Amino acid sequence: MIQLNQGFELSLKQMHRPLSELIYLDASATSPPAPEVLQVMSISYQKAWGNPSSLHSPGIKAAESLERSRQVIAKALGAVPNQVVFCSGGTESIHLALFGTAIFLPPGRLVISDVEHPIVNAVAHKLSQKGWTIQRWPVNSEGKVQLTYLDEILSPPTRLVSIVWGQGEVGTIQPVEKIGQACHERGIIFHTDAVQVLGHKTINWSKLPIDLLSFSAHKLHGPRGIGGFLRRSIIPCQPQFSGGGQESGLRSGTESVALAVGFASALDLMVNRLERNGEVDPLELWRNRLMAKLLLIQGIKLTGHPYLRLPYHISLLVKNSRGNPINGNRIVQILGNKGIAVSSGTACNSGTSRGSQVLQSMGYDEEDSLAGLRLTLGPWHAKDSFSELIQSIYNLTV
Ligand SMILES: Cc1ncc(COP(=O)(O)O)c(C=O)c1O
Known part of the structure; x- marks a missing residue:
């Protein structure tokens, strides 16, 4: 035992x-x-093992694979490739997207719901130590944020809002489109944690009022150790550590091409499954x-x-x-x-x-x-x- x-x-x-x-x-x-994911990752480890920043042929091959994966993910989510930022998973993604953005803004109010994943609470705590006030958006008995508080909660000095799209523990889907729209009308940056939603719902980022959207590959039959976020280019973001400046300077560290390939394959499978089944x-x-x-x-x-x-x-x-x-x-x-x-x-x-x-x-x-x-x-x-x-x-x- x-x-x-x-x-x-x-x-x-x-x-x-x-x-x-x-x-x-x-x-x-x-x-x-998924078996298909394991298969493409195995091929990638064998054939695209180079460092994507290297200028010789193994490096170029790896860089091509990485960028192809980025393209597949962007297409599946209605985004463009340079809006996709890779990192190690949901936790890092939420931290980088939220903290990296907040640090560029003058301290104000961060709004999070009462039912966020612990990482969002942790980032909020860190920001409170930097002069931000944290406002929790109450939920009702079904775990849904109460929109009756919307005007009050989004009033100045609210600068940043983060709401989980699909709550991991009780499954409730939050009205992120409504909240995002209301944020944009007020010049507030909106982040959503879409870790539990990705692959289970059609997402067309180009039409959504969401500035930052976090995800993780291992929740959708992809490999552990990779995730990322979508970011509109006008949203500032500061890297959390410096180094080689990969991922447009946002996330240093030699990229794992095989993980990116596996993630792209997993998302592609999930999105195709949705399409075949009428969304x-x-x-x-x-x-x-x-x-x-x-x-x-x-x-x-x-x-x-x-x-x-x-x-x-x-x-x-x-x-x-x-x-x-x-x-x-x-x-x-x-x-x-x-x-x-x-x-x-x-x-x-x-x-x-x-x-x-x-x-x-x-x-x-x-x-x-x-x-x-x-x-x-x-x-x-x-x-x-x-x-x-x-x-x-x-x-x-x-
Ligand atoms: C809603 C939600 N956000 C974030 C995370 C963290 O993702 P990761 O495990 O990739 O760090 C999880 C994982 O359980 C989650 O359910």
Whole structure:
């Protein structure tokens, strides 16, 4: 047995089960790279291994591959290639986009929602130490920012707003187009964290009132270690460290061409899947069926918005038949022992004994906020693979 933190135990056999045997319902934490992605990355490691800044042929080949990947990503998102900035993933992207931009502005007010990923809270904290005031945009019981506060919240001295597009823990989709539009009418820069949205929704950046948009490849069947953001050229941004000046001076460090190639391939696959399905994520149908069955179980309640939610995302509050909340981490452990991988909230918060801040912001009390369960689907599921999951959750509640 391997002993993990918080007494969480998994047998080696369970940890190493192939995906086909595991019921993996934690796509929001990470997703397995698609076979096509692994294939193009392997070719890239073999054939485009040069340093893209070098002037000899291996370097030129690598630079061509890198720029081709940038083009594919830009096209998939309705952007132009020089608006795509690569870095190591969602966390770095949000930090660079938000902090790098804010540092150019005179300190004012930064608005973030009450349900942001911890990185946004961390950047806000850092900016508060530089003279910025931080305004939290409250959410309602479904996790949606309350637009009734819009005028008040966007009044001067608001200079920068960052709102998560698709909330990772409860799945609620925020009205980013409305917020972005309102920001632009007031000369405010708008950033959105689209890490959970990319690949699941058609994005046409050229038509969106969004100045900065962060993403990460490993959430959409791409490799870990690469992400980035879209940035309009009029938005200033300061690099967080200096060096060779790669990525138009915004992010120094020799670029990983194979990761960029893998990311482009993953996004291309996801966007093609959306196109083939009339711009609707095909996972939505399966998600709806599973969600409907789970909600028939007494004691199970949906958290987040009933329909304005990520198409692959189910978030629940689990109580037993006597109405007592069941600890989410315990459920994760019990299901984990059966080869069903789920999470009790965001991967970043799992393993802590604190209640979910996101659920508490939505009005849940501390006890309930420990009973969250998140199931996030991917295209790897066999059609009828959920009966064991439904039975196991039912057994927990009786
Ligand atoms: C909404 C959201 N933003 C940002 C991140 C951070 O992305 P990364 O893991 O690539 O650093 C995550 C990861 O869970 C996320 O869900």
